[in-house]
Structure formats: C-alpha cells, structure tokens
Amino acid sequence: MVIKPKIRGFICTNAHPAGCEEAVRQQIEYVKSKGSVNSPKRVLVIGCSTGYGLASRITSAFGAGAKTLGVCFEKEPSEKKTATAGWYNTAAFHHFAEKEGLYYKTLNGDAFSDQCKQDVIDAIKADMEQVDLVIYSLASPRRTDPETGNVYNSTLKPVGNSYTTKTFDTSKEIVHDISLDPATQEEIDNTVKVMGGEDWERWINALDKAGVLADNCKTTAYTYIGKELTWPIYGHATIGKAKEDLDRAASVLNEQFKSKNLKAYVSSLKAVVTQASSAIPVMPLYISLMFQVMKDEGCHEGVIEQIYGLFRDLLFAENPPTDEVNRLRMDGVETNDDIQAKIKARWDKVNSENFSELADYKGYHLDFLKLFGFGFENVDYEKDVDPVVNW
Numbered sequence: 425m426v427i428k429p430k431i432r433g434f435i436c437t438n439a440h441p442a443g444c445e446e447a448v449r450q451q452i453e454y455v456k457s458k459g460s461v462n463s464p465k466r467v468l469v470i471g472c473s474t475g476y477g478l479a480s481r482i483t484s485a486f487g488a489g490a491k492t493l494g495v496c497f498e499k500e501p502s503e504k505k506t507a508t509a510g511w512y513n514t515a516a517f518h519h520f521a522e523k524e525g526l527y528y529k530t531l532n533g534d535a536f537s538d539q540c541k542q543d544v545i546d547a548i549k550a551d552m553e554q555v556d557l558v559i560y561s562l563a564s565p566r567r568t569d570p571e572t573g574n575v576y577n578s579t580l581k582p583v584g585n586s587y588t589t590k591t592f593d594t595s596k597e598i599v600h601d602i603s604l605d606p607a608t609q610e611e612i613d614n615t616v617k618v619m620g621g622e623d624w625e626r627w628i629n630a631l632d633k634a635g636v637l638a639d640n641c642k643t644t645a646y647t648y649i650g651k652e653l654t655w656p657i658y659g660h661a662t663i664g665k666a667k668e669d670l671d672r673a674a675s676v677l678n679e680q681f682k683s684k685n686l687k688a689y690v691s692s693l694k695a696v697v698t699q700a701s702s703a704i705p706v707m708p709l710y711i712s713l714m715f716q717v718m719k720d721e722g723c724h725e726g727v728i729e730q731i732y733g734l735f736r737d738l739l740f741a742e743n744p745p746t747d748e749v750n751r752l753r754m755d756g757v758e759t760n761d762d763i764q765a766k767i768k769a770r771w772d773k774v775n776s777e778n779f780s781e782l783a784d785y786k787g788y789h790l791d792f793l794k795l796f797g798f799g800f801e802n803v804d805y806e807k808d809v810d811p812v813v814n815w
C-alpha cells in the first residue's frame with residue numbers, strides 16, 4: 425500500500441514503516457557519532473517505543489552495548505491498516521540491534537498490570553539475570569489499578585482557578601484564546617493515579633521481590649517542569665501534581681532501597697514534540713515559539729540530544745548535580761531567564777497573522793510528521809510498502 429499521513433486533530437492515525445525505520449536509524453547514528461556513554465549493561469525501558477523512552481533505549485544499546493528489555497503498548501499492523509509508529513520503531517530497533525549482535529526483547533502489553541510485570545521478571549530471569557538500570561518513561565491517558573480493577577483517566581486542567589490563554593489549533597492553523605476550567609479534586613487525584621509515582625514504585629518493588637534488581641541499580645522517571653508560560657497548564661496543573669508525586673516516589677525508593685544502594689532520580693527534560701506533548705493544549709504554540717528562539721540561539725535539541733546528554737553527564741555520575749528536590753536537570757537551556765524572556769516577548773505578540781513569522785511551526789509540524797515516519801527526504805512515499813512488519 426502507498427501510505428500517506430492521516431492526521432486527525434493532534435494525532436496521526438497511521439504510520440510509515442520505512443519512515444519509522446529512518447527515524448530510528450538517525451537516532452542511532454547520532455549516538456554513534458557522539459561516542460560511548462557509561463550506561464549499565466542490563467537495561468529495562470518501560471515505555472520504550474516512542475519519544476524519550478525510545479531515545480533512552482537507543483542510547484543504552486548503541487552508546488553502551490547494553491542488553492535492552494523494553495515494554496510498550498502498541499498496535500500491530502494488518503494487511504489493511506498500518507501499525508502504530510511505536511510498533512514500527514520497535515521493529516526497526518530490533519533490526520538494527522540484531523545487525524550489531526545486541527540482545528533485545530520487547531513485551532507489548534499494559535505496563536500498569538501485574539501480568540506485564542511478571543512477564544518482564546520472567547524475561548529478565550531467562551535472559552539477563554538482573555537489571556541495573558530501569559527507565560520509567562510512560563505517558564498514558566489512563567491506568568487500570570491492578571489491585572482494585574478501577575480505571576483512572578488523567579485530565580489536563582489547571583488547578584485552583586480557571587485559566588484563559590492563547591493556543592494554536594493545529595487543524596485550523598489559527599491562534600485563538602481558550603479557557604480551561606479548573607480540575608476537581610477527583611480529577612487531580614485521578615491524574616496522580618495515572619501519571620504519578622505509584623506504578624513506578626510498584627515496578628521497583630516487584631523487580632526487587634523477584635530478586636532481579638541488581639545492587640547499585642539506577643532508576644529514573646521523566647518530568648517536565650517548564651516556566652511561567654506553561655505552569656498554568658502543566659507545572660502547576662493536574663499533570664504537574666502527578667509529576668510532584670514522582671518526586672515523592674523517588675525519595676521513598678531511595679530510602680527503601682538504601683541498603684541496595686539504589687539511586688532513584690526524577691530527570692527533568694525539555695519540551696519536545698512527541699505524541700504525548702502534542703495532545704496538551706498550549707504546548708504546540710509554546711513549543712513552536714520555543715523552537716524558533718532556540719534555533720536562532722543555536723541551542724535547539726530534540727529527544728536524542730537530551731537523553732544522550734542525560735546519560736553522558738548526569739545519570740551515571742558519582743555525585744551528579746541535582747536541584748533542590750534531588751532532580752537531574754537537562755532542561756536548563758530551555759528554562760533559563762534569557763530564553764524564557766525571548767519566548768515570552770513572542771508569546772505576547774503572536775496571533776494568526778504573524779504566527780509563521782514568530783514561531784517555527786514548520787519545524788514543529790515536520791517533527792510531528794516524523795513521529796509517524798513521514799516527512800523524511802530520503803524515504804520514497806510514493807512507493808508501495810507492505811504495512812505488515814513483524815518484530
């Protein structure tokens with residue numbers, strides 16, 4: 425079939441296998457061009473198929489020759505329908521890892537479930553003995569609590585007061601105001617249930633109980649902190665409350681597994697275009713303006729640059745610099761006052777007419793297409809391709 429992007433609102437409902445392979449190949453090439461990182465050699469990546477999790481898996485495997493076990497939640501292809509991008513990314517990762525003789529295994533299932541945790545433990549016992557790095561990179565709109573069977577949905581709403589702000593409608597391509605009602609306490613609690621630290625803790629406890637968590641193991645979950653422009657909808661909003669719960673979980677884990685010398689960190693990363701961030705109101709506008717500023721300043725970075733930097737400079741350092749809540753910070757270039765002031769100046773002026781001048785929407789949109797394997801110059805999108813690609 426000839427595969428062209430089918431965009432519906434903030435999501436693309438199909439993906440291109442050859443383009444996804446190209447996206448993975450380019451990330452591998454980047455890591456190899458930068459040299460090796462001091463990552464442990466037995467790595468579990470929860471949320472391994474797209475975005476920051478995929479970049480973490482690539483950096484461990486191709487920057488340190490690590491064995492990687494991945495967990496993701498992706499749809500397989502059929503003769504009539506393409507797979508999700510994460511499926512094709514994973515197939516491509518397997519292909520490149522195989523070529524280099526690197527161990528890989530991916531389990532496709534619900535990471536929040538006890539069954540998935542057990543399947544991972546069985547795979548570690550069979551092939552790796554133990555893991556010494558656990559990356560927690562899930563982004564999900566819902567979670568079924570394995571203890572109660574209750575389903576919790578996350579919400580993207582301000583906390584406290586309603587909030588009116590500018591946003592960019594990616595389907596109509598206009599800048600307009602939106603008003604967001606504040607979340608109820610139940611909505612806040614549910615978002616913490618989905619995106620907070622409870623499941624991360626359950627993972628570490630399950631791995632430890634099964635004897636597959638190595639001494640001196642490192643684990644990190646990812647957060648976005650941002651600044652004033654994004655605080656009302658992110659940092660100080662429902663999702664920010666869930667992210668604060670990650671800080672709580674990290675300190676509990678550090679205390680609980682002190683005798684094992686486990687180090688649990690929350691790592692704060694910059695805003696990038698991923699399937700998760702494009703679903704958040706305001707973020708496409710903020711990211712498009714931020715891209716323009718950071719490209720003008722020569723400090724633009726994407727997922728692989730951020731993760732490679734985190735792995736090389738912070739995560740495996742003896743006593744890495746941390747912020748006041750023991751977080752590792754890779755977001756300093758985006759959140760420094762000078763860059764933020766430049767983004768704010770554009771933010772105050774931006775409207776539908778001057779949007780393409782002030783913002784790098786072209787760059788944003790191209791990154792968005794690339795998430796699904798579209799927009800690569802060296803991929804022939806007129807060519808008939810088989811959507812059925814197996815792992």
Ligand code: NAD
Binds near residue numbers: 495510533561692693
């Ligand atoms: P993403 O949507 O690209 O990736 C999410 C991953 O989670 C995928 O591999 C997906 O398959 C997996 N997943 C989702 N639900 C699952 C489930 N139930 N079971 C198993 N796997 C499941 O998201 P991302 O933007 O890379 O986000 C990863 C983390 O990084 C999140 O914690 C996010 O808050 C954080 N972060 C993102 C940004 C950003 O700008 N995108 C910035 C800083 C931090």
